[in-house]
Amino acid sequence: MTSQSCQRGPGSAHTNYKGPCRTAFCSHTSSLRGCNLEPPNRCGGQSKPVPPGTVGSSWVTGLLRMLLLLWYMSMAGGLEVKTTETQTVFLHDNVTVPCKIPGSPHLNITIVGIIWSWKKERNESAASIYQFYGSYREATRPGANVSLLGLEWGDASLYLPRIELSDAGEYRCKLVVTPQQAEGTTRLDVVASPAMKLFVKPATERNGEEEFVICKVDGFYPAAIDIKWEESTLNDPHFRAITEGIITGPAVRNDDGTFSVTSSLALKPALEDHGNTFTCVVSHRSLLDSKRLSVTLPEKRPMEIYFTIVGPCVLLGLVIVYCLWRWGSGRVRQGNKDLWAAEMMLL
Template structure:
């Protein structure tokens, strides 16, 4: 009787200890919490983490493991991204991958290459280790930081004249961006908004999915007291912690020649003023004729200038400025050039033309245009000249050391103008 009671108590204790031992060893399948959202620029690669635990590593085999990645887009659409099921793989999104070595160690993280705006949304990682299941969500935002440049960083003017300055904001994603102009006087406390004298265009999407927008401000100094004032183009975007600014410094100088002539005229005796008036008319007519002749000469003998290729505050955007040309007919060609020993290979990747009527004509976009392409913006500086800010967009996937060659063709040029820049771009 005593033996029966002994075993009736001992057996349940053994079973309970076995269950406790199992749960202490195995636990419950769980996925480690991750910081979200993850922000990735367009065209970059990323890894979405999914680290799971709560299983016995020594007994884990891939035949009992399953990992499914799904995406809910910003438009609330459900998309399958990747599936690993007992060793079988299904790649719904090209460029996605889960390594086998990671799965054995409890790593179901998803690698995605060449991130595009369509990849943005909420990702769900579902892990199955038979018979258990665990789920974790992570949000990915596609964000590209804008860069800015201005048509004139130092604006030289006379009082009571008016000119406009353009701020070019490029390479940003998503599309929503705020641009405002602020005027800073010589006194640092003197600050004024310029909302009623500005115009901002609608953002235009580039080949890589990022956007470019232009904002214009009209500047009209009333006196030389505004000399040294600064006009700031202030950009606010989701990818920026602090607003981005591009400054234009105003230089206001008096028109001294006119004042001297006016004083000289009033200082003359009355009997000489009639002679001065007739002489003055002759001088004015002669001056106007000379202006017309000079204008025709300048129109037919354009001095076209091309700046060096420089960085625009970003490793993926270069800038070259072309100025002083008329008529508008302009052709820009872009090449990669690679030197390997005694052999030089040149490959045309983009070509762009502006017709006489001002219509842009994209002549060529090869399969490499996603990695390197032109984005020129043309404007009129004066009634005689045009100015072109030529943005060159680069992909950070390019890892080889090569030459960038920009060719400028115009009918006033006897020979084409070439600008070269050697780049070493890291992934």
């Protein structure tokens, strides 16, 4: 309909048209030259010429933009990141929590953003620990960082220096490459390996003449730990398990959050036990294999054997000889007394 259109043609500039002008109208016979497709500021005003080819180029540009938008929409949700389900790290180590785009694509960092969040337990709300987008960068966890050079190649991994026990929890990586986004999570478990000490506590009257082999285990996390004892002899170098005489206390928390425990093996060593090797075997989550520490009871030297066996026998013999001598001396003295008494009676 053209009832309220504004016709531009020869002599239109002299027409006093007072109705509303909403849409420019061009006859089929008119040329595109001089026909303005936008409403003029005043009805009846002279339109400005449109340069040749402008309409066609605008249409092509709009079409390209539409195709680009459709391509973006088809790609939305196609972005993905690769993380690790569970990562076990050692106390006080420097750690990198992975978050990468497969294929390491080259990215325009001006359209890339990254948000790392962390929560201690599953039912807690997540807290942001690192953010980057545009020229803005913020790290609420000291030392937390994402390499911008790595980010240009699709690597948004989070670097955390000197891990503490309190750093354990779930880490969420949210990566935005406009207009796409993807996220992934990694569970970070912190462990600490045990340190061991092994020594022999000599027998005393206080402990009932028992010797103790003491195994002290310290600085491990988590608290669950397994301690076993083994023994080998000079005649049989193969270790065999010990099941008796073992006393293992409860795990005690240290000031830094790690744990310590003491296990002792009570011995009443006979002569043949000296020279035997006793081993403390510790198994813990932080260890790939069991940790072992051994101690050997010193062998009895010939002089020690002499004093241990011959010495007491000689001493016992001396006591017996002394007692017989005292008994014999008493008989002699008694006989002399009797003889002296008889002589006195004769006088």
